[in-house]
Amino acid sequence: MVKLTEKMRQICVYQFLQIKRALKLLPAVMAVSVLFGALAAAAAFGGAKLLYQDRAVGRIAVAVVADADDSVGQMALSMLSSMESVESICDFVETTEQEAREGLKEGRYYAALLIPPRMVEGIMDGTNTPVRVLLSGQGSLETLLLRQLTESGAQILDAAQAGIYAADFYCGELGMEQLIPQVEQFLNQVYLDYALNRSGWFRKTAVSALGEMDLLGYYGTTAIALLLFLSGVSCASFSCRESRALEEKLEAEGVGICARLFGKILAVAVLLLAAVLLLAMPVSAGLSGWGMRGLELSGYSVFCAAAAVLVCASVIVFCFETADSLLAGTMLLFVLTGALIFLAGGLLPPAFLPGLLRPFSRWNPASAVRGLLGPLFGYAAGWQAGTAAVCGFLVFFGLGIFSRRRMR
Amino acid sequence: MIEVAQISKAYGRRQVLSQISFHIEEGQCVGIAGANGCGKSTLLAILAGAVRPDGGKVLYHGSPADRGRYRKEMGYVPQGNPLLPELSVKDNLKLWYKGSEKEWKREQDSGIIAVLELGPLLKRDAGRLSGGMKRRLSLACALMNHPRFLILDEPGAALDVVCKEEIRQYLSEYLKQGGTVLLTSHEERELSLCGRLLLMRGGRLTEIPADTQAGELAVMITAETR
Numbered sequence: 049m050v051k052l053t054e055k056m057r058q059i060c061v062y063q064f065l066q067i068k069r070a071l072k073l074l075p076a077v078m079a080v081s082v083l084f085g086a087l088a089a090a091a092a093f094g095g096a097k098l099l100y101q102d103r104a105v106g107r108i109a110v111a112v113v114a115d116a117d118d119s120v121g122q123m124a125l126s127m128l129s130s131m132e133s134v135e136s137i138c139d140f141v142e143t144t145e146q147e148a149r150e151g152l153k154e155g156r157y158y159a160a161l162l163i164p165p166r167m168v169e170g171i172m173d174g175t176n177t178p179v180r181v182l183l184s185g186q187g188s189l190e191t192l193l194l195r196q197l198t199e200s201g202a203q204i205l206d207a208a209q210a211g212i213y214a215a216d217f218y219c220g221e222l223g224m225e226q227l228i229p230q231v232e233q234f235l236n237q238v239y240l241d242y243a244l245n246r247s248g249w250f251r252k253t254a255v256s257a258l259g260e261m262d263l264l265g266y267y268g269t270t271a272i273a274l275l276l277f278l279s280g281v282s283c284a285s286f287s288c289r290e291s292r293a294l295e296e297k298l299e300a301e302g303v304g305i306c307a308r309l310f311g312k313i314l315a316v317a318v319l320l321l322a323a324v325l326l327l328a329m330p331v332s333a334g335l336s337g338w339g340m341r342g343l344e345l346s347g348y349s350v351f352c353a354a355a356a357v358l359v360c361a362s363v364i365v366f367c368f369e370t371a372d373s374l375l376a377g378t379m380l381l382f383v384l385t386g387a388l389i390f391l392a393g394g395l396l397p398p399a400f401l402p403g404l405l406r407p408f409s410r411w412n413p414a415s416a417v418r419g420l421l422g423p424l425f426g427y428a429a430g431w432q433a434g435t436a437a438v439c440g441f442l443v444f445f446g447l448g449i450f451s452r453r454r455m456r
Numbered sequence: 457m458i459e460v461a462q463i464s465k466a467y468g469r470r471q472v473l474s475q476i477s478f479h480i481e482e483g484q485c486v487g488i489a490g491a492n493g494c495g496k497s498t499l500l501a502i503l504a505g506a507v508r509p510d511g512g513k514v515l516y517h518g519s520p521a522d523r524g525r526y527r528k529e530m531g532y533v534p535q536g537n538p539l540l541p542e543l544s545v546k547d548n549l550k551l552w553y554k555g556s557e558k559e560w561k562r563e564q565d566s567g568i569i570a571v572l573e574l575g576p577l578l579k580r581d582a583g584r585l586s587g588g589m590k591r592r593l594s595l596a597c598a599l600m601n602h603p604r605f606l607i608l609d610e611p612g613a614a615l616d617v618v619c620k621e622e623i624r625q626y627l628s629e630y631l632k633q634g635g636t637v638l639l640t641s642h643e644e645r646e647l648s649l650c651g652r653l654l655l656m657r658g659g660r661l662t663e664i665p666a667d668t669q670a671g672e673l674a675v676m677i678t679a680e681t682r
């Protein structure tokens with residue numbers, strides 16, 4: 049009993065001093081995290097600029113060629129363009145046919161609508177002179193959407209017209225021609241209601257490749273996980289194996305491999321948790337300042353973050369223990385982090401990963417870390433993340449002990 | 457006091473220690489000499505409990521040496537300095553110290569900290585100390601708990617003459633007070649402290665006269681190396 053107490057005391061003192069030693073690296077870890085964060089933000093900003101070239105995404109420019117003297121046609125067009133659903137994605141530009149065709153060729157317009165004279169009257173009397181829709185041949189997503197939109201609109205119009213003509217014919221057959229305006233008005237109202245406001249009949253269910261998380265939560269957890277793993281570089285000197293003399297003396301004093309390795313992992317975890325908490329406060333304030341949702345710093349989210357950093361620390365310590373040199377350890381950490389984050393669906397959502405790799409997206413330490421960081425963004429961590437975290441920690445802790453025993 | 461019986465150790469296919477047996481009496485200073493890489497440090501690490509032998513046993517007062525009493529009464533100074541460089545001298549000493557706060561005060565005022573002149577350096581990071589001071593700190597780490605048996609692996613290696621002499625004087629004082637020492641060294645001055653001298657050759661130990669001169673020792677070691 050006395051032996052156990054003395055041994056435990058020695059282990060506790062060693063553990064306390066390791067944590068103290070690790071915390072001395074806090075300024076360096078924070079500085080590197082800020083630097084990595086700034087680089088990641090710059091890369092993301094640059095990527096977005098490159099992809100979208102400073103152009104608003106989702107607006108579809110449509111050229112409209114209409115007879116300026118056709119007041120009813122102009123009114124219909126104005127109604128269409130002021131409809132909320134259309135207004136949010138389309139810009140209608142009135143122009144001439146020649147200008148519209150040139151604009152299509154140059155890519156300024158995604159489509160051109162050539163509205164025939166007296167179009168509305170044609171619909172009313174059944175002659176139905178069609179609207180000619182010219183689409184650019186680029187086959188872009190916007191063009192495809194517009195084609196679908198116009199075809200659907202035409203089908204709705206066809207069905208509405210068929211219904212109205214059938215009612216007119218039936219009234220005529222029954223000798224009740226005086227009722228035709230009322231019937232048409234009623235049916236127009238019904239068709240318009242169905243055509244324009246059908247969304248009310250359905251329950252809205254948002255389906256996203258990002259899972260439960262929104263964009264901020266998804267990339268936020270990925271960014272923090274990346275920062276945590278790569279922060280290992282700034283505490284590399286600490287994570288590397290102790291000097292042989294120190295290892296021998298600790299062993300002689302009864303502080304075995306498991307206690308030493310666990311001590312180191314715990315110290316790195318405390319260091320990373322301190323860095324996360326210190327950085328989380330200004331980041332949260334910054335997000336709120338930009339009108340976004342701030343981070344949730346509750347007891348639950350801090351507990352989950354502590355579990356997440358423990359997993360990160362086990363991976364970091366494993367890399368430097370196995371490589372046994374700063375450079376090799378850093379390289380191994382970079383490669384392993386990249387692979388784990390990719391497999392965890394941190395860069396591309398898991399739905400876009402090849403089928404063979406998809407099982408790894410749930411059961412790897414990086415997905416556990418991302419899942420456990422979820423509560424910082426207001427999402428529950430879930431049992432799967434907890435299980436993956438425990439498994440990930442045990443695997444890397446075990447591998448660390450194995451590599452240390454092999455190298456003795 | 458210490459009985460080493462049939463200790464063997466191999467690293468891969470290389471047999472470093474073969475059936476080594478010897479004993480050390482209380483108050484003795486035993487020196488082990490030998491060529492570089494002959495297994496002296498491995499033997500000391502086994503005696504300190506840092507490395508497990510493939511075979512054989514170490515007994516301390518008749519009991520297996522992996523017991524708590526042996527750990528408590530043995531001080532080990534490995535070849536390198538077992539220090540945490542980012543921490544202060546005080547923290548490094550506290551890592552190995554097993555006494556109370558009250559006793560710590562006494563150590564600081566008149567004990568090993570004062571004797572090895574580490575008092576003014578307590579707040580300095582161990583990594584910033586000179587080689588000599590680091591070695592002195594390593595020695596202090598081993599002596600903090602007043603061990604009855606000291607295992608020293610080349611205590612004066614890579615130190616200047618002044619430091620070597622200071623450490624030698626301290627060991628001499630320790631022996632006068634009844635301490636037991638087992639050390640390895642290549643230094644004639646250090647080995648001159650030893651009442652018994654063992655030569656390690658081909659993984660085996662041979663006792664040689666304690667007054668063997670450096671020249672003769674060199675011939676013995678060289679003969680084994682060739």
